[in-house]
Amino acid sequence: MNEIRAIKLHNSLSGKKEVFQSLAPGRVGMYVCGPTVYSDVHLGNCRTFVSFDIIYRYLMHSGYKVRYVRNITDVGHLLDDGEDRMSKGARLSQLEPMEVAQKYTVGFHDIMRILNTLPPSIEPRATGHIPEQVEMVKAILDRGYAYEKNGSVYFDVIKFARENPSVYGQLSGRVIDELLAESRENLKHQDEKNHPADFAIWIKASEEHIMRWNSPWSVGFPGWHLECSAMSTKYLGKTFDIHGGGGDLKFPHHENEVAQNHGSCGCQPANYWLHANMLLLNGRKMSKSEGNTISPVELFSGDSPFISKGYSPMVVKFFMLMAHYRSTLDITDEALQAAEKGFRKLMETNKLLQATSIPARDFDGSESDTDRAILALIDDAYKGMDDDFNTAIALASLNEIGGYVNKLVNKQIAESDIAPWVLERMKTAFANFIYDIFGLQDESAGAADGTVEGLMRLVLDIRASAREQKDWTTSDKIRDALTEVGIQVKDGKEGVSWSKQ
RNA sequence: GGUUUCUUGGCCGAGCGGUUAGGCACAGCUCUGCAAAAGCUGCUACAGCGGUUCGAAUCCGCUAGAAACCUCCA
Numbered sequence: 339m340n341e342i343r344a345i346k347l348h349n350s351l352s353g354k355k356e357v358f359q360s361l362a363p364g365r366v367g368m369y370v371c372g373p374t375v376y377s378d379v380h381l382g383n384c385r386t387f388v389s390f391d392i393i394y395r396y397l398m399h400s401g402y403k404v405r406y407v408r409n410i411t412d413v414g415h416l417l418d419d420g421e422d423r424m425s426k427g428a429r430l431s432q433l434e435p436m437e438v439a440q441k442y443t444v445g446f447h448d449i450m451r452i453l454n455t456l457p458p459s460i461e462p463r464a465t466g467h468i469p470e471q472v473e474m475v476k477a478i479l480d481r482g483y484a485y486e487k488n489g490s491v492y493f494d495v496i497k498f499a500r501e502n503p504s505v506y507g508q509l510s511g512r513v514i515d516e517l518l519a520e521s522r523e524n525l526k527h528q529d530e531k532n533h534p535a536d537f538a539i540w541i542k543a544s545e546e547h548i549m550r551w552n553s554p555w556s557v558g559f560p561g562w563h564l565e566c567s568a569m570s571t572k573y574l575g576k577t578f579d580i581h582g583g584g585g586d587l588k589f590p591h592h593e594n595e596v597a598q599n600h601g602s603c604g605c606q607p608a609n610y611w612l613h614a615n616m617l618l619l620n621g622r623k624m625s626k627s628e629g630n631t632i633s634p635v636e637l638f639s640g641d642s643p644f645i646s647k648g649y650s651p652m653v654v655k656f657f658m659l660m661a662h663y664r665s666t667l668d669i670t671d672e673a674l675q676a677a678e679k680g681f682r683k684l685m686e687t688n689k690l691l692q693a694t695s696i697p698a699r700d701f702d703g704s705e706s707d708t709d710r711a712i713l714a715l716i717d718d719a720y721k722g723m724d725d726d727f728n729t730a731i732a733l734a735s736l737n738e739i740g741g742y743v744n745k746l747v748n749k750q751i752a753e754s755d756i757a758p759w760v761l762e763r764m765k766t767a768f769a770n771f772i773y774d775i776f777g778l779q780d781e782s783a784g785a786a787d788g789t790v791e792g793l794m795r796l797v798l799d800i801r802a803s804a805r806e807q808k809d810w811t812t813s814d815k816i817r818d819a820l821t822e823v824g825i826q827v828k829d830g831k832e833g834v835s836w837s838k839q
Numbered sequence: 840g841g842u843u844u845c846u847u848g849g850c851c852g853a854g855c856g857g858u859u860a861g862g863c864a865c866a867g868c869u870c871u872g873c874a875a876a877a878g879c880u881g882c883u884a885c886a887g888c889g890g891u892u893c894g895a896a897u898c899c900g901c902u903a904g905a906a907a908c909c910u911c912c913a
Contacts, residue, residue: 355855370913371913372913373913374911374912374913379913380913381913382912382913383912383913384913385913386913387913389913510842510843510908510909511842511843512842512908512909562911583913584912584913585907585908585913586907586908586912586913587912587913588843588907588908589842589908589909590908590909590910591912613913614913615844615907615913616906616907616913617913618906621905621906622906622907623906623907623912624913657851660851660852660853660861660862661851661852661853662852662853665845665852665853666844666845666906666907667851667852668851670850670851672850672851672863672864673850673851673852673863674851675850675863675864676850676851676852676862676863676864677851677862677863678863679862679863679864680861680862680863683862684862686876718860722853728853728854730852730853730854730860730861730862731853731854731860731861733853733861733862734852734853734860734861734862735860735861736861737860737861737862738860738861741878744876744877744878745877745878747877748870748877748878750877750878750879805872808872810872810873813872813873814873814874817874817875821875826875826876827875827876828875828876828877829870829871829874829875829876830870830876830877831870831871831877835876837876
């Protein structure tokens with residue numbers, strides 16, 4: 339797959355599906371809002387990053403060179419009491435803020451690795467880009483879209499929205515009238531801001547605030563929305579191709595981000611905005627603050643009241659792939675069990691397929707109906723991905739192809755019904771989708787080293803002899819013992835095979 | 840209260856005007872010493888009420904229910 343494919347994607351900016359057109363031919367710049375590292379990542383984060391990992395992988399698979407930037411937020415989020423999240427975490431656990439950030443960054447990377455997502459091309463930290471953020475505040479001030487009050491700088495949303503009515507609110511669908519209406523309601527909470535809709539881009543640090551930097555306005559720290567504007571600009575340019583993130587970031591974060599970029603350079607930061615939908619638990623959004631949450635580790639271990647047992651990382655990933663990234667996905671124990679079975683079946687089918695060969699024969703130039711059906715299914719899988727990265731469609735197609743694989747292996751369809759080159763296409767397509775595009779891993783692969791293979795061959799040979807002599811007691815004893823250690827014995831027409839559960 | 844989105848068979852979940860999505864579960868059958876695995880078959884749904892259309896799960900309206908956002912959030 340080296341030629342560039344035509345890909346359609348849903349652009350939150352227009353609310354429509356559009357044909358993707360990169361700014362530079364064959365190259366894509368993509369920015370995705372990363373995690374705030376003040377506690378362990380939760381699953382919701384993971385779904386978003388898995389979704390964008392698939393998008394990243396598919397763009398590359400489709401022939402693009404992609405620069406994928408995903409930040410680490412290690413400063414800037416305000417709590418209700420105005421204390422920075424990072425410094426609060428530090429206070430509680432008696433650690434330096436950077437120690438907290440480091441600890442949870444490492445944990446985040448571990449989970450991302452376990453889920454077999456590719457690391458981004460660049461993973462910039464907010465604290466590593468204070469000068470860039472200060473520069474951006476200056477630029478916004480210069481262009482008159484911000485004002486200073488007591489050492490803090492605020493973005494003038496009302497002024498910006500009035501002068502750029504087609505820009506502010508485009509992403510979230512919010513309008514100025516609405517903002518003005520809200521203002522009366524919230525007026526009593528008014529602080530230094532001229533208007534409640536305004537937001538801080540530089541905040542003067544209180545005395546006990548640990549994270550602080552010099553700036554022309556005060557010793558302080560940058561506002562939350564600013565880091566993404568500054569870092570995307572630095573690494574991808576003022577205007578780049580794709581900006582992604584969780585759907586709950588649309589407002590205010592992304593809307594404000596657009597405003598900042600516009601406010602500093604007068605240009606649109608990203609041509610396409612992609613939003614991954616929420617992961618639900620019990621039909622509600624998973625939320626750290628509401629305790630309605632299950633962590634990746636708990637999900638893997640089964641140590642959670644919400645599930646009956648643990649589910650492996652690849653099962654969890656497969657579960658996410660069964661739904662489209664723009665749909666909400668509800669976690670239930672039953673759905674996870676279905677995913678577990680589905681995942682194992684797909685991987686088993688792949689193993690069978692890759693081990694299958696059919697005698698070479700002269701290609702007579704004709705395709706059988708089976709050939710055509712299989713080729714159409716492979717095409718469907720790609721078309722599904724081309725259509726806004728519809729992994730559910732791609733999986734459905736792979737499952738259908740899997741049916742043919744099993745039939746071929748079981749001799750329910752003749753070898754002569756499948757052209758050798760079609761079989762090769764099947765192998766390639768399966769491998770491409772499973773490993774390159776979905777980034778799935780065979781979790782039982784580790785067990786199949788030489789020693790285990792040898793032992794298994796010995797054990798199964800003994801069982802085969804017992805069966806020849808109709809010694810069912812011995813045969814079943816072996817089978818039951820293997821089942822107990824999680825190895826399934828499969829008696830097929832073409833002999834015995836086994837797999838680890 | 841405002842904004843937006845959603846409501847698909849036992850469960851999860853595709854679908855973007857005309858086709859069996861797919862997975863899981865369940866039942867029957869084939870294979871099998873038995874079982875498992877695998878295959879085949881069945882289960883054929885679109886919240887309700889109207890409307891548009893030759894034709895609607897898909898478009899429009901109303902009603903009911905749910906969720907997200909409006910405040911930190913992936």
